[in-house]
Amino acid sequence: MIRLHHVQYGRSFRVLWLLEEIGVDRFGGLEIVEHRIGSKEMREGDLPRLSPAVRIPAIEMDGLEMAESGAIVEYLTESHAPELGRAPGDAERPAYLQWIHFSETQASLIETLNLMHLFLRPPAKPDPVLCKLMAARLKGTLAGMEARLQGEWLLPSGFSSADIMMGFNLFAAPYYVKMDDFPRLRAYKDRIEARPAYQRAVEREGPQRFYAQEFYPVPDARDQG
Structure with missing residues (x-):
């Protein structure tokens, strides 16, 4: 079982997507621990132990604990889906x-x-x-x-x-x-x-809950007074 500390459509989505590409069954299943960005709960659970910055994503798997989306994606690719990576010596x-x-x-x-x-x-x-x-x-x-x-x-x-x-x-x-x-x-x-x-x-x-409008234009300086 792999445990993913996650914020909806945050950087942890990269890890979730990669796990789906690999197949979550290969890990014995997936448990998602969803956090709300900016909430005090992020500092009260396991996340401070897993992530130096207390940020998502973080994973727990067979005694392994990792944070940082790039590091996790590189590690899971090398260890479970080398076809999605490019090994040392590869021209790419x-x-x-x-x-x-x-x-x-x-x-x-x-x-x-x-x-x-x-x-x-x-x-x-x-x-x-x-x-x-x-x-x-x-x-x-x-x-x-x-x-x-x-x-x-x-x-x-x-x-x-x-x-x-x-x-x-x-x-x-x-x-x-x-x-x-x-x-x-x-x-x-x-x-x-x-x-x-x-x-x-x-x-x-599920439906994204972060952005409240379809586009955020540059604020008008006249509204900043």
Whole structure:
């Protein structure tokens, strides 16, 4: 049995999706411990022992305890689904690792936008200049993906865990950046959403409860007075 500490549609979704790609039965089943972001319960249970930052995801499995989505995805790929990774010596290994880690460069921008738009409740207000800068940087990372996405998946040889790390970001990015300029990424997102394992992970998640509107524009500076 594998135990996953999870926040709905948070970074832990990457691990949940990977487990569905591998097959949860191979682990003897899956127990999901769902946390509510920002709640004190995250510091009162097992999470502080598992995660140095007291953040999701974290897993417990056969005495193994791990945190950080990238580390967990790399470990589970190497130990249970090597066909989804690219081993040392593989010609695609450098690109595979680059996408794995670039995913956090992009996700950190999404996280900052989430904080400014969703967690800075009145009387605090998000800074328009900072929101504009972060949205522009996020759009720049999407443009970089668009330019490099030449086939169906990030790597020429096919689907990999790099797609799981990067593809998850495409769930949140459209809340802050209009995707009209990125036809390849839109088609890529459609292919991701058509994967049976992705659909099973989404079914476990249920309707998202985090974003209250379809798009969050840069705040008007005139409203900040």
